[in-house]
Amino acid sequence: TIKQPPSNPPPRPPVEARKKPS
């Protein structure tokens, strides 16, 4: 069974994701 997701917000995107050109 799938447990409940965390009740806190996920972390902001890692630096690696922000480096991508948009």
Next chain:
Amino acid sequence: GPIILQTYRAIADYAKSSSTEMALATGDVVDVVEKGESGWWFCQMKTKRGWVPASYLEPLDSPDEAEDPEPNYAGEPYVTIKAYTALLEDELTLQEGENIEVIHKLLDGWWVIRKDDVTGYFPSIYLQKAGQDI
């Protein structure tokens, strides 16, 4: 038919902060079982399973594919269901029960919202569509 799970690759290391989460090492390949609007995705990797932040994953087959929905500059009415204090400059600090407009629902769970002509990021996990019971 068979359930086809989407395969993603970790773009950074992630250390889990609770027991229902799953740690990631850069390059790990995971199957995504469920995508939550909160930005937490339930994944499995070999014998491990748990929630991981969507922003730490990129699609294995088409890394350049943009999956985020388009921004809606008209805004969609939402209400904050929990207070949040901004940790970064591009985030908004709001109390519980404030009316805001959602402009861009990003898959990482950090949505662009507008409050009194000020825009910033806010955790979607603390938002609920306006007019709905909690």
